[in-house]
Amino acid sequence: MTQDTTRPDAIVARGPDLTDLIDRLVRHDVVHRSLYTDPALFDLEMLRIFGGTWVYLAHDSEVPAPGDFVRRQMGRRQILIVRTEDGGLRGLLNRCTHRGTTLVGEDGGCAKRFVCPYHGWSFGLDGRIQNLPVPDSYDRLYERPFDLGQVALATRAGFVFGTLAAEPMEIDTWLGAAGPWLDQHAARYPGGRMGVQRRRLTQEYGANWKMSWDNAADGIHATFAHASYNHLGKEADTDTVLARNPADTPMVSKTLGHGHCVVDQRPGIPDGPWSTMRPLPTREALEDGLRAKGVTDPATWDLMTGDMVNLSIFPNLIFVGNQMMVVEPVALNRTRLRFYLTHAPDAPEEIDLMRLRVDEDFLSFGTPDDFEMFERVQEGLAVEEEEWIDISRGDGAGDVLGADGLVTGTVASEAPMRAYLAEWKRLMARPIPTTIRRARIEDSRFMQTIRRREMAKKGA
Amino acid sequence: MTAAAHPAATQAVIDRYDALRAMVDRALAAPAGDAAATARAAPVLEAEARLVDARAYGAWLDLFTADACLWIPLHPDDHPARDQALAFDDRRRLSERAWHMHDRQAWAVTRPRPLTLRHLGPVAAWPEAEGWLATCALSLTHVRRGPPVRLAGRQVVALRDTDAGPRITAKVLLLPELTLGTPHLGWIM
Numbered sequence: 001m002t003q004d005t006t007r008p009d010a011i012v013a014r015g016p017d018l019t020d021l022i023d024r025l026v027r028h029d030v031v032h033r034s035l036y037t038d039p040a041l042f043d044l045e046m047l048r049i050f051g052g053t054w055v056y057l058a059h060d061s062e063v064p065a066p067g068d069f070v071r072r073q074m075g076r077r078q079i080l081i082v083r084t085e086d087g088g089l090r091g092l093l094n095r096c097t098h099r100g101t102t103l104v105g106e107d108g109g110c111a112k113r114f115v116c117p118y119h120g121w122s123f124g125l126d127g128r129i130q131n132l133p134v135p136d137s138y139d140r141l142y143e144r145p146f147d148l149g150q151v152a153l154a155t156r157a158g159f160v161f162g163t164l165a166a167e168p169m170e171i172d173t174w175l176g177a178a179g180p181w182l183d184q185h186a187a188r189y190p191g192g193r194m195g196v197q198r199r200r201l202t203q204e205y206g207a208n209w210k211m212s213w214d215n216a217a218d219g220i221h222a223t224f225a226h227a228s229y230n231h232l233g234k235e236a237d238t239d240t241v242l243a244r245n246p247a248d249t250p251m252v253s254k255t256l257g258h259g260h261c262v263v264d265q266r267p268g269i270p271d272g273p274w275s276t277m278r279p280l281p282t283r284e285a286l287e288d289g290l291r292a293k294g295v296t297d298p299a300t301w302d303l304m305t306g307d308m309v310n311l312s313i314f315p316n317l318i319f320v321g322n323q324m325m326v327v328e329p330v331a332l333n334r335t336r337l338r339f340y341l342t343h344a345p346d347a348p349e350e351i352d353l354m355r356l357r358v359d360e361d362f363l364s365f366g367t368p369d370d371f372e373m374f375e376r377v378q379e380g381l382a383v384e385e386e387e388w389i390d391i392s393r394g395d396g397a398g399d400v401l402g403a404d405g406l407v408t409g410t411v412a413s414e415a416p417m418r419a420y421l422a423e424w425k426r427l428m429a430r431p432i433p434t435t436i437r438r439a440r441i442e443d444s445r446f447m448q449t450i451r452r453r454e455m456a457k458k459g460a
Numbered sequence: 461m462t463a464a465a466h467p468a469a470t471q472a473v474i475d476r477y478d479a480l481r482a483m484v485d486r487a488l489a490a491p492a493g494d495a496a497a498t499a500r501a502a503p504v505l506e507a508e509a510r511l512v513d514a515r516a517y518g519a520w521l522d523l524f525t526a527d528a529c530l531w532i533p534l535h536p537d538d539h540p541a542r543d544q545a546l547a548f549d550d551r552r553r554l555s556e557r558a559w560h561m562h563d564r565q566a567w568a569v570t571r572p573r574p575l576t577l578r579h580l581g582p583v584a585a586w587p588e589a590e591g592w593l594a595t596c597a598l599s600l601t602h603v604r605r606g607p608p609v610r611l612a613g614r615q616v617v618a619l620r621d622t623d624a625g626p627r628i629t630a631k632v633l634l635l636p637e638l639t640l641g642t643p644h645l646g647w648i649m
């Protein structure tokens with residue numbers, strides 16, 4: 001391992017070994033409040049979780065043509081996901097290698113190259129430095145590592161993940177049992193073609209980012225926290241899935257390894273997802289339009305709403321309804337959620353017109369109540385003397401441990417919480433070796449010079 | 461895709477969306493307001509803001525026609541047929557918002573109930589083939605729990621004369637802050 005951080009190929013494991021502390025904080029049946037209240041742990045999360053493991057960054061379809069890029073967040077780092085001339089993808093750090101200026105100020109666009117506005121250095125789509133004004137002002141320019149820093153990328157079913165880990169797990173190994181669920185999600189779109197809306201909705205709550213994970217597979221809260229939304233459904237004679245008695249719903253939650261989990265609501269709705277939809281603006285007209293086109297296939301109608309499978313890929317991707325909800329920690333007690341609405345470009349046009357309106361419903365009448373709960377939990381956790389939060393629900397009381405080590409439970413089970421915290425523990429306990437990739441570290445003249453010097457030293 | 465390819469019902473939705481976008485463009489590029497049109501429209505805009513702040517939702521809803529809509533795009537350039545929005549409400553959903561604000565289990569908008577203040581800038585309005593088009597800048601303040609939420613923006617409103625006087629047929633709220641992100645806006649209407 002090259003720990004000299006002045007070298008561009010440095011592999012550095014940052015921060016202390018916290019194995020003992022982490023073991024004390026996360027027990028099998030309880031978790032310590034400091035996971036939500038300790039700024040030092042938050043800082044480490046930005047390194048080890050949002051950097052040391054795979055993080056969802058973008059969907060392949062968002063950058064279809066060479067030069068297309070989107071700007072995304074990976075912990076505290078801005079990453080440009082760029083389609084290169086050869087059709088590949090790069091994850092470039094949005095950070096000029098001269099003094100650090102961010103190269104791009106927009107959320108996305110199309111570029112021929114990235115030119116730094118400060119002193120005019122320019123970089124190719126693959127991150128290589130292309131030009132810098134007054135090059136003679138450097139004594140040995142070839143020795144300087146001026147190509148843009150990059151993260152490693154891997155794609156599954158069009159979903160693009162990135163990491164700074166020096167030796168990341170194979171993406172399919174890391175996704176594990178969640179991989180086929182992701183494939184299944186993508187396969188639902190006609191022609192396997194899923195699109196992502198250019199405009200994303202951004203909302204913030206005043207609480208720790210892990211509240212989203214405590215909530216992601218929490219089937220009980222829907223009946224209580226979302227009581228108002230459910231009553232709206234009743235007023236409209238539509239029994240929303242959430243309104244049912246959680247104790248006798250056949251829905252199941254499953255842990256999928258590495259913190260991922262899924263709640264499958266389909267067993268609870270034999271008539272399919274569309275049957276759960278409330279009246280919505282434009283709904284009647286678009287249904288008429290679909291009927292006029294002779295579309296009767298239930299799968300196409302169901303495509304107007306989510307698939308009733310709540311898949312969560314730790315640490316930052318949660319599928320809800322027609323949206324991908326991406327979790328961006330901003331501060332210990334502040335979290336930004338990005339809602340990316342997906343669409344079905346190869347389906348009848350009515351489908352996407354309807355999808356535009358579907359998720360506004362829950363965002364108006366449901367999501368605010370989730371945020372309210374997260375913020376009130378954060379307030380409650382300020383009590384220092386109440387140190388522990390119970391996470392034992394379901395354990396020995398309904399959870400079924402499979403031969404694969406994964407747990408299936410009722411929607412009341414807190415197995416998904418215990419599972420993501422186990423992954424949190426794995427990542428947080430010890431420093432994770434990370435490295436910045438660069439376009440041509442290995443064959444750069446810089447590296448050749450370094451090697452030559454090292455050989456000379458050995459010879460001497 | 462050509463317009464002719466759509467069934468009539470679908471086409472009606474698309475036409476409505478196109479008309480809304482065109483209405484916003486018209487208002488933003490219009491010359492100085494027409495005095496007579498402004499005199500008719502301004503009291504309605506004032507009443508709408510005051511009634512919703514006062515939680516007088518019955519009287520507030522009465523200001524909207526049965527076919528009215530509220531559109532809150534995420535970006536001022538967006539199109540309702542192509543872009544995800546914060547809200548696109550028909551009259552039924554508007555009445556649900558009103559109901560929700562009084563529901564004691566709507567945790568995010570009750571106990572304590574929100575105190576809001578909509579402050580309108582000068583109204584400009586123009587006569588249209590049917591009714592009037594009006595616009596004004598506005599600021600919204602929301603106080604409840606935690607820090608106050610303050611938003612500035614512009615509203616574009618279409619009105620039509622009815623037996624009961626001028627009524628709102630469409631309201632569009634342009635809020636630049638939505639492009640960066642906000643706390644939840646469960647109270648907005």
Ligand code: FES
Nearest residue numbers: 096098099116119
């Ligand atoms: S900081 Fe980018 S060119 Fe100087």
Ligand SMILES: [Fe+2]
Nearest residue numbers: 221222226370
């Ligand atoms: Fe929820």
